Amino acid sequence: MHSGELARLARVTVRALRHYHQVGVLPEPERRTNGYRSYDVHDLIRVLRIKRLASLGVPLERMPQLLDDAASDGGGLLDELDAELAAQIQRLTEQRELIARLRIHDAPPDVPPELAPFIAIFAAAGISPDLAKIDRDQSVLLAHLVGEEGLPSLANLYQRISAFTVVPAVTDIVARFDRLGPGSTEEEISALVDSFVDVFGPILEDFTDGSEPYDLTGSATLFDEYTEDVLNEQQRSTLARLVAAFDT
Known part of the structure; x- marks a missing residue:
């Protein structure tokens, strides 16, 4: 029989037969005078055995020993x-x-599951789509930087920030931050910084008390690079003032 007949009987493709030849699980038969390969029933049985082994998950490179060693x-x-x-x-x-x-939690599939409940809370609180995306992106980056060992501590931080007694204040701060722009006054920015420190200060003190199982030293440049692209000048300036406030 020729390759087409063998393929039909074995319920494989001719391309599969060629692949079997290439990897060495099916010896190539001699060609007829017309140039076509000539197969027989023994080849058919071997192909059926190959299919059976493949269905069990046996890699092709492991098959020759099973196919050729009757004692195995x-x-x-x-x-x-x-x-x-x-x-x-x-x-x-x-x-x-x-x-x-x-x-x-109806959370995006690309966020760490440990943080998904808390990200979903703020998304549902009505923050703008742009800030929701920033929150998600930074959460993904932060989770990666703290690693598996630090993820429980990070999840604890998110849990405290998303507590029902804190969410309204956090949502208000986020909304005010979102509105910052060229028309923002020094009074508005200073008031926002003060509100942020009042709400987040006690939480962040616990989060950075030196007992955390990770080291974010040197990571600030990554967040600076990110915010440079997604925040306006007034928002970046406010963040800088916040960092200075918590460094003192």
Whole structure:
């Protein structure tokens, strides 16, 4: 039989047969005088065995030993495959759990699940889409910088900021910050800085008390680079004054 017939009988593609030849799991038969390969029932059986092994997850490069060694029962390989599948199932289960947590809070899929509930609270509080995006972007960056070890501490900070007794004040500060622009007065900016220090000061003192399991030294330049692109001059100036206020 020619390659098309073999492919049809084995329910594979001719391209698959060529690939089997290339990786060495299916020996290439001699060609007829007309240049076509000539296959027989033994080739068909081998292709069916290849398909069966592939359905179990056996890599093509591991197949020759199983296909050619009649004494090999593949017990050790089956144990390896079973362990790999168990690990995959565990990973998929964890992924589904993460997706479920994000769905509960209607959170974007690109934010850390640990922070999703708190990001969702402020998104629902009515902050502008631009500031919501900035909050999300900076949360993603901050979560990466603190790492897995520091994420519980960061989540605790977000939890305190999003407490129902604090959210109204935080939402007000965010709205005032969002309105900053060329027409903002020194009085407005100073009042905003004072409000920020009053609300966030006690929380940030606990967050940066030296017991946190991470080091953000040198990370300020990353946030400066980010805010340079997304905030206006008055907003950047206000942030600089806030940093100075907390450094004193």
